Amino acid sequence: MTLAGLSLAYQRDRALNTALNVLLLTLGVATMVILVLFSAQLGERFERDARGIDLVVGAKGSPLQLILSSIYQVDVPTGNIPLSTVETLRSDPTIGAVIPLAQGDSFRGFRIVGTEPAYVEHYGGETAQGRLWQAPSEAVLGAEVARRTGAGLGQAFVGSHGMAGDGQAHQETPFRVVGVLAPTGTVLDRLILTSVESVWDVHGIAHAEAGGHEEAHEHEHAAPAANASIRGDHGEAEVTAMLVKYRSPLAAVRLPNFINRQTELQAAAPAVETARLLSLVGVGVDAARGFALLLILTSGLSIFVALYTALRQREADMALLRVMGARPVAIFGQILLEGLLLAAAGALLGVAVGHGVVALAAGAFDQLGDLGLSAFAFEPAEAWIVAGALAMGALAALIPAARVFGVDIADTLQHAS
Structure with a gap:
């Protein structure tokens, strides 16, 4: 032996x-x-999802909640901010880029996010099938969304109010899939992307010249924080948050304090809040x-x-x-x-x-x-x-x-x- x-x-x-x-x-x-x-x-x-984002601007509330909901898409938004804030920040010479996000709905548990093509470019996203959205009600699926839902090009779907997908469905405003993104290993993989205007349309918000004030339809009964709409009290267009990239180091010195002094806005630095979260978990x-x-x-x-x-x-x-x-x-x-x-x-x-x-x-x-x-x-x-x-x-x-x-x-x- x-x-x-x-x-x-x-x-x-x-x-x-x-x-x-x-x-x-x-x-x-x-x-x-x-x-x-x-x-x-x-x-x-x-680190991967927050790379290249210097600041997140959103409604007053918890800075960590703002980071989790806007960058990592795992928490509910803190609220909404006026659309005019986007152009105000874009006119600042110390800011390199501003990417707006409009949130509030989902499909089978995957969030529908209204944004701009710059959001896809930021994460290095490319279409594996079809193209990016070009018209209202067109949507692009992340790789994980397409895999788990089985949705494909040309398919129509209806979003539901709220982040969990258990709210009232917007039957009158369906989306149509025009593209599927290749896997990126980032937050893009689990999102449904469309234009900000498409999200406004779903919620009955006029957006002629981004500033219409037509009467919006009566929305579902839901908690504002957990199921953020993207309209103000008078039906004006709003966005949920903005992802900001600095052009000059001077912006890091003055911009967060300037924004936080505003009554409706708060600014949160992803590096600071993520470090705080990891230290608590640590x-x-x-x-x-x-x-x-x-x-x-x-x-x-x-x-x-x-x-x-x-x-x-x-x-x-x-x-x-x-x-x-x-x-x-x-x-x-x-x-x-x-x-x-x-x-x-x-x-x-x-x-x-x-x-x-x-x-x-x-x-x-x-x-x-x-x-x-x-x-x-x-x-x-x-x-x-x-x-x-x-x-x-x-x-x-x-x-x-x-x-x-x-x-x-x-x-x-x-x-x-």
Whole structure:
């Protein structure tokens, strides 16, 4: 029998003890893997979606809510702001670009966003099929939207009021799909894009010269923050938020304070708010990481105790192996291999369980899936986690294995008989 076969035979002989040791290590490794996937993927998505956006301007409220709803599309808008604000900011020589967003409706849980082609260009989006919108009621689907809804070119659909898609449907103003975007790995993938004017049309807002004041139809009964319309109290056109790029560093110094002094507006810097969000999340991540490390260390101690106890019970077996010609180094290696096998089983199962939990979480919570959390991506840090688990298993087996060199064959066999 080979050393590996002998090690597996000893593990089967104490199956319950082996299973408990592997389970403990699996839980520790799985927790570490979940944290690695969560922090790495969400951090990367946050950075990718906010890249190139210096400021977000919207209605008064929570700055973090404004960032989450306007850049990451995972929260409800803080309200609406006058359309005139767009041109006011565009006339500022220190501002390079202003991209308006009009939100409030969705289709099968995917948000319908009124904007301009510059929004697609900002994220490097290209049409895989069809073209971008050119006329009212034309819409372009993100890659994920097209995949999950099965919608294609020429298909008509009706948006529903609210971000969750459970509001009243706008049956009188359907959209028609004229394009599907190629995957970008950004927020574009999960949005339905159209013109701002199309969103105004859905909500009965006149927009001749972007300033009509015709009577708007009575809208659904919904909370303003959760289901933001894009009309003012008198039916005038509004937008939900604006994404701003600076042309001059001077804008970063004076613009946020200037905007925040206005009664209707607030300015939020994505870099600041994202850092604040990650720092809040980081406290919980650090605590969970400490707990996972404790589990791994406990499993290492458990492996050490199990091997040490088993080795004392097998001293007669080791003596017989020595009599049969086995060298102490070979027996030492066999015991070390037991520790490595236990650690390898726990590490591999931990990686599998960690990815399985992430898959379940992304499927159960739409927000996590929307933020790009995927169980099918492997991070380099996972290799270090597995290597660390194997090293711990070898270290836990090292002291019990070293006893091989101190065994007195004659005395051991005499006591065994």
